[in-house]
Amino acid sequence: MSTGFYDFADQLTQLNQQGLYRQRRVIDGPQGILLQVDGRQVVNFCSNDYLGLANHPEVVAGFKQAADRYGVGSGSAHLICGHSSAHHALEEELAAFTGRARALLFSTGYMANLGVISALVGRNDSVLEDRLNHASLLDGGLLSRAQFKRFRHLDSLDLQAQLLAHTQRTLIVSDGVFSMDGDLADLPALAKLAQQHQAGLLIDDAHGFGVLGHKGGGIVEHFGLAVDEVPILMGTLGKAFGTFGAFVAGSDDLIEILIQKARSYVFTTALPAAVAEATRISLRLLQTETWRREKLQSLIARFRAGAQQQGLQLMNSFTAIQPVLVGDSRQAVSVSQALMRQGFWVSAIRPPTVPSGTARLRVTFSAEHDMQHVDALLEALGKVMA
Structure with missing residues (x-):
């Protein structure tokens, strides 16, 4: 049906043009730091599994x-x-x-x-x-x-x-x-x-x-x-x-x-x-297992120090949620896609989830990450946001 109540094509086109279109990705296997996404392995930086217990x-x-x-x-x-x-x-x-x-x-x-x-x-x-x-x-x-x-x-x-x-x-x-x-x-x-x-x-x-x-x-x-x-x-x-x-x-x-x-x-x-x-x-x-929180704080501190050295615009957070402010929704999507091509899954968060003009990369950490994961992500961010 192409007319009347069910004509959603214009709305979908507009969302896509504004950089607000959302798409699902298919993972195969359990939650973890390394995920099989759409047939390829990526390092996961968008999960809320902060302590790494989802597949314990x-x-x-x-x-x-x-x-x-x-x-x-x-x-x-x-x-x-x-x-x-x-x-x-x-x-x-x-x-x-x-x-x-x-x-x-x-x-x-x-x-x-x-x-x-x-x-x-x-x-x-x-x-x-x-x-x-x-x-x-x-x-x-x-x-x-x-x-x-x-x-x-x-x-x-x-x-x-x-x-x-x-x-x-x-x-x-x-x-x-x-x-x-x-x-x-x-x-x-x-x-x-x-x-x-x-x-x-x-x-x-x-x-x-x-x-x-x-x-x-x-x-x-x-x-x-x-x-x-x-x-x-x-x-x-x-x-x-x-x-x-x-x-x-x-x-x-x-x-x-x-x-x-x-x-x-x-x-x-x-x-x-x-x-x-x-x-x-x-x-x-x-x-x-208090070591999980201790390790998480070490990972967060390393990321914030490295991101600040690169001049990335961070927000006032010492939790596992570390947003990198981008601003424009389409640019945030572009950076997220570029990171995915390099093997890192970082979500682009856009309005209406956040206020207009504050689109961001929402980097989230888990106790299952290692320091080399953090360093590799920082290196990739340096390339795609240069």
Whole structure:
């Protein structure tokens, strides 16, 4: 059909001309530093597998053993017959890991954020979010039907002004580590403002867990904050944990209200029990194998030093997310393609994921990388961005 509602050709052409067209690549084999992509081997610098656990032998073995015990599918939602002993054990261990009373598993991080925000606020409330929050947080705020406002990125003064202007019940929402910039929320300031104004505080620490803190406790451990200073904490399992899914941790009453009201929890099939069992193993490794975080920081430091020597424009990040600012979307795509031809997979990030004029290469590191991988990438960047 070439006319009417289904005529998408002009939209697709325009996206391509603007350098905003997105394409999938096909990989063959497990996640790792070396990937088979479209039939050739490349060094992977675009994965969120920060600790290299996605293909860890113990995690894989745990998954296989659990599949023999529980099968593949969970069969139903948690509130019907899909909540297994594996799910329950993982929730208890995640609660202990975060120092909170309880934790609740969600099938994805996107669904967790949609469910939590829309369950906790509504038409007579307000939601205040950092302008650079992840799309799932922004969408959750819009879906809630609360009065939705964004404050300037990392600007606590702007947030304070908006809190003073909103007299209704308010929820403050922020990423812990911002996924496209790699910088950190000013969590002490957010916690202080939330307490001063009797507002709720939700922190999405998807990119902080496993990476920040001596034991991988994320941004809360990094800043040394107490449980009551960050009452609602979300994390995903598909990044540093190396598996799949998400969780929300908090008080007993918080988890109970989410079980009752979070639509993306109530009306969704539970993630497979075998994934939960594999995650229990990755959670143990994440906490005990501190060398993974130490190595990651060494790799990041080496990359930043080399990139700065080359005059590359980096952003203010000491996390595994190291963006190299390019600016123009088409140029970012061109550089990414040139790197791929040299055997390095680095994603070009473009609007609407990032603001217009700030297209970038999003270089991400894993504890599985070695120093020679970093040096080789720096050499390739020097060639293609000269």
